[in-house]
Amino acid sequence: MAGVSDVARAVNGRGELVLRRREGDGALELRVNGVFVMDDRETSSEALLASVALAAVLRPERVLVGGLGLGYTVRALLTDQRVGEVLVAEIEPELVQWMRDGVLPSVLDDQRVSVEVGDVRDVVAGQPAGSLDGILLDVDNGPDFLVYNENAVIYESSFLAVCKDRLRPGGVLTVWSSSSSEPLQAAVQQVFGHCEVQPVPVNLQGRDETYYVYQGNS
Ligand SMILES: C[S@@+](CC[C@H](N)C(=O)[O-])C[C@H]1O[C@@H](n2cnc3c(N)ncnc32)[C@H](O)[C@@H]1O
Secondary structure (H helix, E strand, O other): OOOEEEEEEEEEOOEEEEEEEEOOOOOEEEEEOOEEEEEOOOOHHHHHHHHHHHHHOOOOOEEEEEOOOOOHHHHHHHOOOOOOEEEEEEOOHHHHHHHHOOOOOOOOOOOOEEEEEOOHHHHHHOOOOOOEEEEEEOOOOOOOOOOOHHHHHHHOHHHHHHHHHHEEEEEEEEEEEOOOOHHHHHHHHHHHOOOEEEEEEEEEOOEEEEEEEEEEEO
16 A cells, blocks of 8 residues: 555454554554554543543552553553553454564553453453452553454443453543443443443544543443
């Protein structure tokens, strides 16, 4: 494709994962099966996902993040010295390897970070009840623009209830979405009894858009 150059590429059972450099603005971009996932130019909402969670928790000692992406949510968490452990669930092994190999700037060399390669549903389910201070979910473009159809359940009350069970009292769930979603808001409300919605204005390659963060406290 004109105007871009591949930095790394992998093909696995879920399809094609590509990390590429845009020639115009030099941005690093992640795509799955040709669909834009994110770039390293507009990362304010990924960081905000971390900051709203940190602001809502008194003692953010142990936090789970799904998924890794380019690492901006994890990086923002690590700036808070109260955070003792960040467990990252990432489904794409190649993305984790690229970060380990230095193909993209790493957040994995901080001793507080560990990664479990797998589906965030399994990683969350595998945690003991009441063992997490925060669960931050940014695994897809939100319930209305899925990259992986299997991720639809991540935004539904059945999985959000599993998340709530794994949170300590006072713990927080935050969910990123590229669009406003009433069903997601209703699901958080149903499970947590309330839902804070934070719109995040962003500029995507010259286009004004709004992303959203949904939050519930246990
Ligand atoms: C939008 S990116 C995350 C961006 C991240 N918040 C950041 O700051 O860079 C979504 C990530 O979730 C991963 N992913 C997608 N579905 C997943 C799942 N079911 N479980 C775990 N990771 C998943 C993708 O491979 C991708 O790395």
